[in-house]
Amino acid sequence: MLIDVKIIDESSVVDLNALVTTLSRLNGRCGAVVLFIGVVKGLVEGNRDVYELEYTGIKDVAIKTMERIAREEAEKYRLSQVTIWHKVGKLKPGEITIVIAVLAESRREAFRAAEEILERVKREVPIFKLEKRSDGEFWVIGDGVRVKRELREQTNK
Numbered sequence: 010m011l012i013d014v015k016i017i018d019e020s021s022v023v024d025l026n027a028l029v030t031t032l033s034r035l036n037g038r039c040g041a042v043v044l045f046i047g048v049v050k051g052l053v054e055g056n057r058d059v060y061e062l063e064y065t066g067i068k069d070v071a072i073k074t075m076e077r078i079a080r081e082e083a084e085k086y087r088l089s090q091v092t093i094w095h096k097v098g099k100l101k102p103g104e105i106t107i108v109i110a111v112l113a114e115s116r117r118e119a120f121r122a123a124e125e126i127l128e129r130v131k132r133e134v135p136i137f138k139l140e141k142r143s144d145g146e147f148w149v150i151g152d153g154v155r156v157k158r159e160l161r162e163q164t165n166k
Contacts, residue, residue: 010083011035011090014075016068016136019098023105028092032112036089041119045109045127051102054155058143064097064106066136071095078129086122088113093126095136128152 017023025044032042049062079091090112100106109126113119131152138149139158146158 010080010088012076012079012083013090013092013094014072014079015094016066016071017094017096019096019100019104021096023094023096023108025108028108028110032090032092032110035112039089039112039114041111041113041116043111043113043116043119043123045107045123046105047107047127049100049102049104049106053140053142059102059140060143061099061101061141062106062149063099063139063141064095064136065139066095066097066134068097071134071136074134075130078126078133082111082122082126082129086111086113086118086125088118088122091122091126093130095130095134097136 029042029044049059051059053059075093079093082088083091088111092108092110094108096106107130109123111119111122111126113122140147140149140155147155148158149155
């Protein structure tokens with residue numbers, strides 16, 4: 010099993026074609042590459058414009074946590090390769106935030122694993138998301154819970 014985990018900065022270009030080409034050639038027994046690409050939403054909560062998401066994190070802990078998740082899910086689903094790349098920095102709507110790719114013998118295993126890896130990354134990895142939008146700034150916690158950033162916090166910046 011191969012694990013490829015990294016935190017990449019906002020200016021890094023993600024070459025999805027190279028990733029898929031590499032994965033598809035790694036193991037002749039594997040017939041499934043599942044790729045999840047998360048992007049910044051431009052509208053949330055109905056009609057709120059998002060101008061920017063700012064991702065920050067505890068890099069060393071985030072990498073170790075993503076490596077653990079990748080190993081555990083690779084063993085559980087018998088995956089040949091797990092890739093988790095998460096961006097940090099200031100990202101605009103439409104820009105890539107996360108890439109999860111898995112290589113497996115079976116499409117069922119690959120789809121289940123990719124979804125589970127994504128959910129675990131969102132819950133377990135110490136990467137924090139500040140949503141800057143038309144009605145203020147909000148910390149996004151877990152799966153879409155938003156907490157308005159306090160004015161006091163903004164002025165201490």
